[in-house]
Amino acid sequence: MTSSELLELIKKDVSDVKQQGSETIPVDNLLHYLSEIDVTEQPEANALTLEGIKHQNSTQLEIMKIENSFQIESFKAAISIGANACRTFLIMNGGAAIALLAFLGNIWNKNSSAEAASAIASALYLFCGGVVLAGLCSGLSYFSQCCFASSYLGTKKFYLWLGHTINAVACICGAGSIFIFAYGSYCAYQSMIAQLVK
Numbered sequence: 001m002t003s004s005e006l007l008e009l010i011k012k013d014v015s016d017v018k019q020q021g022s023e024t025i026p027v028d029n030l031l032h033y034l035s036e037i038d039v040t041e042q043p044e045a046n047a048l049t050l051e052g053i054k055h056q057n058s059t060q061l062e063i064m065k066i067e068n069s070f071q072i073e074s075f076k077a078a079i080s081i082g083a084n085a086c087r088t089f090l091i092m093n094g095g096a097a098i099a100l101l102a103f104l105g106n107i108w109n110k111n112s113s114a115e116a117a118s119a120i121a122s123a124l125y126l127f128c129g130g131v132v133l134a135g136l137c138s139g140l141s142y143f144s145q146c147c148f149a150s151s152y153l154g155t156k157k158f159y160l161w162l163g164h165t166i167n168a169v170a171c172i173c174g175a176g177s178i179f180i181f182a183y184g185s186y187c188a189y190q191s192m193i194a195q196l197v198k
Helices: 003-019 027-034 041-109 114-148 157-197
Strands: none
Touching: 041 114, 041 157, 114 157
């Protein structure tokens, strides 16, 4: 019996005694009456409530497991994509620098203008700068992951802030590497056109 049901039963019985014309209830009679009331709770109701709570908790636990698994996989994918992007920047600029070195060696042996060699050298300089930025991007990505790991799931706010800051600088280095590659390609194109026109 619930407490509200017990209270309603006592009120009803006291009202019945009052309707019979009694204005007072002797203490001994009241104590005897209260001792006769069955105050044990129904185990079926408790078991049903407990099973409902267990089901709700297990459902919430499964939802949290799924969300946690999704966050872990997203984090792994972001790390993998970032590492692949750093490798791509390095290969783009490094490959272009090697190709320009081969081209520069080829025109060095032939009759070529100093302007063409100078323009190719400036493009080579840009590609080497792109390689440096790609290397910085890769190294800073590593340091940002170290900071994220040191933040203990976000409880150490300084490491979390530092990780985000270093990650932003790494992204800027990666974007700079792409822009330098594009500008270096343009400079290399212009120098090759100047060589062909000659």
